[in-house]
Amino acid sequence: MKNLYDFLAEDVRLQDGLNACMNCGICTAVCPAAQFYDYDPRIICNQVQTRDNETILSLLKSETIWYCGQCMSCKTRCPRGNTPAYIIQALRKLSQKLGYFTESEKGRQQFAIKQTIGKNILEVGYCVHPERVSPAFHPEQGPVWKWVTENADKLYDSLGANYNKPGAGTLRKIDQESMDELQQIFDETGATEMYDTIHKYSVEKAKEMNMDIQDDCDNEYFYHVYSKNSENNQ
Amino acid sequence: MSVSKNWKNYNQQIPDDRYYYARSCIRQNFFPGSEKTFLTILQDLLGKDIYDDPKHTSCTGIAYHSDIIPFETMMTVVARHFSLMTEAGYKNLVPSCVTSFGLYNEVLETWEHHPEVETKIREMLWKSTRREFEKPEAIMHASDIIYHFRDIISDHAQNPLINVQTGEPLKVVDHIGCHYAKIFPSKGIGGAEFPIVLSGMVSSWGGQSVDYPERRHCCGFGFRQYLVKANRGYSIANSYRKFESMAPYKPDFIVANCPGCAMFLDRWQYTIGEMKNEWFGANGQGIPILTYEEMAGLVLGFDPWAIGLQMHQTDCEPLLKKMGISYDRDKKFSLKRKTILLNVLEEEIQ
Numbered sequence: 113m114k115n116l117y118d119f120l121a122e123d124v125r126l127q128d129g130l131n132a133c134m135n136c137g138i139c140t141a142v143c144p145a146a147q148f149y150d151y152d153p154r155i156i157c158n159q160v161q162t163r164d165n166e167t168i169l170s171l172l173k174s175e176t177i178w179y180c181g182q183c184m185s186c187k188t189r190c191p192r193g194n195t196p197a198y199i200i201q202a203l204r205k206l207s208q209k210l211g212y213f214t215e216s217e218k219g220r221q222q223f224a225i226k227q228t229i230g231k232n233i234l235e236v237g238y239c240v241h242p243e244r245v246s247p248a249f250h251p252e253q254g255p256v257w258k259w260v261t262e263n264a265d266k267l268y269d270s271l272g273a274n275y276n277k278p279g280a281g282t283l284r285k286i287d288q289e290s291m292d293e294l295q296q297i298f299d300e301t302g303a304t305e306m307y308d309t310i311h312k313y314s315v316e317k318a319k320e321m322n323m324d325i326q327d328d329c330d331n332e333y334f335y336h337v338y339s340k341n342s343e344n345n346q
Numbered sequence: 347m348s349v350s351k352n353w354k355n356y357n358q359q360i361p362d363d364r365y366y367y368a369r370s371c372i373r374q375n376f377f378p379g380s381e382k383t384f385l386t387i388l389q390d391l392l393g394k395d396i397y398d399d400p401k402h403t404s405c406t407g408i409a410y411h412s413d414i415i416p417f418e419t420m421m422t423v424v425a426r427h428f429s430l431m432t433e434a435g436y437k438n439l440v441p442s443c444v445t446s447f448g449l450y451n452e453v454l455e456t457w458e459h460h461p462e463v464e465t466k467i468r469e470m471l472w473k474s475t476r477r478e479f480e481k482p483e484a485i486m487h488a489s490d491i492i493y494h495f496r497d498i499i500s501d502h503a504q505n506p507l508i509n510v511q512t513g514e515p516l517k518v519v520d521h522i523g524c525h526y527a528k529i530f531p532s533k534g535i536g537g538a539e540f541p542i543v544l545s546g547m548v549s550s551w552g553g554q555s556v557d558y559p560e561r562r563h564c565c566g567f568g569f570r571q572y573l574v575k576a577n578r579g580y581s582i583a584n585s586y587r588k589f590e591s592m593a594p595y596k597p598d599f600i601v602a603n604c605p606g607c608a609m610f611l612d613r614w615q616y617t618i619g620e621m622k623n624e625w626f627g628a629n630g631q632g633i634p635i636l637t638y639e640e641m642a643g644l645v646l647g648f649d650p651w652a653i654g655l656q657m658h659q660t661d662c663e664p665l666l667k668k669m670g671i672s673y674d675r676d677k678k679f680s681l682k683r684k685t686i687l688l689n690v691l692e693e694e695i696q
Binding site (some may be wrong): 123125126127128129144145146147148149156166178180181183184185187188196201204205208221222224225226228229230233237239240241242245249252253254255256257259260263266267268270271272273278279280281282283284286287289291292296297298299300301302303306307310311337338339340341345 | 369371372373375378379381382391396399400401403406407409410411413414415416417419421422423426448456460463470471473474476477479503516524525527528529531538551562563564566567568570571573574575576577578579580582583584587613614616617636638653654656657659660669679680682684685686
């Protein structure tokens with residue numbers, strides 16, 4: 113049976129991101145996540161390069177691997193040319209593939225991201241769209257954004273956009289052929305399977321937590337993972 | 347060492363014409379006037395050929411960096427963009443988004459070190475879409491283009507970056523997106539060591555660029571750290587760190603080249619004000635923040651409401667007053683159509 117490290121090593125980001133880390137800690141010194149969370153990318157590098165199965169298993173189930181913000185500040189400064197954020201990407205991929213992500217509060221949030229950003233791409237062709245940044249979910253966007261969403265059609269057009277209409281231009285409606293190509297790429301390259309995997313393990317976890325879950329953004333499990341933090345995770 | 351200390355390694359050759367424009371999800375949502383301003387400058391002022399492709403979609407960058415899609419999916423979507431560019435007959439790729447800029451470069455870098463991955467992605471693209479492609483000859487962020495033509499823009503300046511009340515240069519702090527400067531420092535102008543892409547515009551247009559300790563610190567987006575409401579403490583805390591660092595220098599405004607950073611530095615000032623009644627600008631106000639397109643637009647005399655400054659939560663009017671720009675406050679929240687013309691705001695009757 114394969115060691116978990118062998119799975120990680122199949123990911124080219126792990127191959128490019130970790131080459132004999134000497135544990136100098138420069139990555140941790142410049143890391144925004146380390147300044148906010150109890151997070152230390154230097155320790156992650158050290159743990160992964162042990163190749164120890166139990167250590168990597170504990171990482172895959174941990175809160176820790178979800179703290180990184182992928183700003184990539186670590187890539188710039190590592191004197192060995194390593195990228196701890198690439199290691200994180202490989203760990204997160206494996207954690208989801210094997211279903212360990214639902215063992216942590218931060219990992220369970222992947223369901224909310226899949227339901228929002230994930231659906232946006234395949235439904236409108238953009239990661240973000242004005243109709244999908246609701247003031248209720250985004251109070252930090254303030255009263256001006258509320259005004260924007262209430263007047264989107266006229267406002268975007270007033271600024272020269274081609275809002276939700278065919279053709280070129282800002283916020284245009286993307287043609288069906290291009291949307292079909294996106295879906296076909298997702299099917300061929302594993303994204304559809306990854307969405308299904310996130311969903312499957314989230315349904316199992318919701319059942320275990322005795323919560324309602326649906327394939328939308330209006331269910332008990334979604335609100336829970338999207339909004340709730342335990343004290344040690346803030 | 348991954349970071350060169352030699353300036354000449356960051357002095358890019360920017361092609362002069364024939365660009366394929368890759369729009370930004372974030373910029374077109376929150377700063378639609380900036381994209382319009384950029385295209386107006388390129389096409390109407392500079393007479394350049396820049397193609398706006400209706401078939402172009404999201405690069406999937408936000409999904410990729412929040413880890414809900416595989417690396418192969420992102421690379422294949424990017425390969426489709428290369429295919430669209432090839433189909434349209436262009437070789438110079440100009441992303442508006444800093445995350446897209448990072449992605450396009452990451453894909454090419456990966457293929458250079460792992461040619462078998464490029465082969466695999468070409469097969470995946472063919473199987474899924476029957477598409478083929480040529481790789482771009484040049485990838486430059488849209489801010490690189492404005493930097494490249496900064497002196498021509500300066501020749502047409504209507505409103506230099508001068509405080510008309512004091513005659514002094516405006517003090518400007520910049521924030522350069524992490525995925526522009528930090529992933530592949532050698533691909534951007536100045537990289538992380540010599541952050542000149544924005545300060546070069548500022549000094550060319552009469553302003554004074556002001557350094558500050560946390561200039562290179564992330565704005566705090568952090569992808570999943572903002573997308574999920576429970577995580578937003580990370581995002582606001584990192585922006586707060588930047589505001590605290592820049593405030594003692596009393597900047598007149600902030601300029602950013604990343605659309606997400608500009609939006610966060612705008613919105614989090616509002617949120618911090620609401621939470622703590624703490625403001626980082628003068629007279630109990632926030633520090634106005636501009637995209638580099640908006641900064642160029644104001645310098646060129648475009649009307650503030652035609653370029654979309656009414657969509658900012660942190661009020662830009664104190665800056666307009668300092669620059670001596672006349673504007674009609676009653677038209678700020680008008681929904682009538684506005685057309686960007688050099689120094690003219692036209693409103694058409696709907």
